[in-house]
Amino acid sequence: MEKIILTLIFTSLLLFPYTTLAFGLPYGTPRVITPPIYCLNGGVMIGVQPTIPLANPPGLYFVPYGTNRYQYFIYPPFPGVKMLGKYIPGGFCLIPSFPFPIPIPTVGTITEYGSAIGF
Numbered sequence: 001m002e003k004i005i006l007t008l009i010f011t012s013l014l015l016f017p018y019t020t021l022a023f024g025l026p027y028g029t030p031r032v033i034t035p036p037i038y039c040l041n042g043g044v045m046i047g048v049q050p051t052i053p054l055a056n057p058p059g060l061y062f063v064p065y066g067t068n069r070y071q072y073f074i075y076p077p078f079p080g081v082k083m084l085g086k087y088i089p090g091g092f093c094l095i096p097s098f099p100f101p102i103p104i105p106t107v108g109t110i111t112e113y114g115s116a117i118g119f
Contacts, residue, residue, distance in 0.1 A: 009039050024086030024111040027056035032083065034078035036063075039093035043067070044076040048083070059107035062091040070114025077113075085113035 035049035050058035063077065074081055091109030094101040097108035 002080070005015065005118075009079070017102070024088045025108075026084075027051075029082045030056060030058065030085045032077045032081045034060075034073050035079060037093065037095070040096060041054050041092070041094045044108055045104065045106060046077050046079035056087065057107045060104070062106045062109045063113065064109065067110055068112040070112070073114045082115055083110075083113050084115070085112050 020029060028051065030048035030051050032046050033049050036044035036046050038044055038064065041062075043062055045060050045062050047060050048056075048058055063075075066084075069075070070085065087108035087110045089108050091106040092103040093106060094103055
């Protein structure tokens with residue numbers, strides 16, 4: 001039985017990569033307000049504006065390269081893009097610095113995202 005379930009999950013990931021499930025708190029249509037900052041820990045950091053009504057805290061978010069994406073997405077998100085999806089609180093972006101990288105804390109780490117209209 002376990003082998004069947006694992007086979008179904010693996011097959012669904014291959015056939016339907018945009019419909020896999022991710023965990024986290026929902027957020028809806030904040031607009032990206034900063035250019036993406038590339039992080040050494042595998043992703044980008046973006047700043048988002050507050051939403052009305054407040055659906056998620058505004059501030060910096062980490063978007064890992066492996067983030068689950070909806071059918072409509074742009075990576076990396078650039079200023080002006082409206083996003084929706086799920087996030088988990090906390091996270092960080094490692095910024096290159098000499099002699100050691102600097103960790104910049106973020107409000108959240110996005111686990112799933114897309115755009116309502118594809119941009």
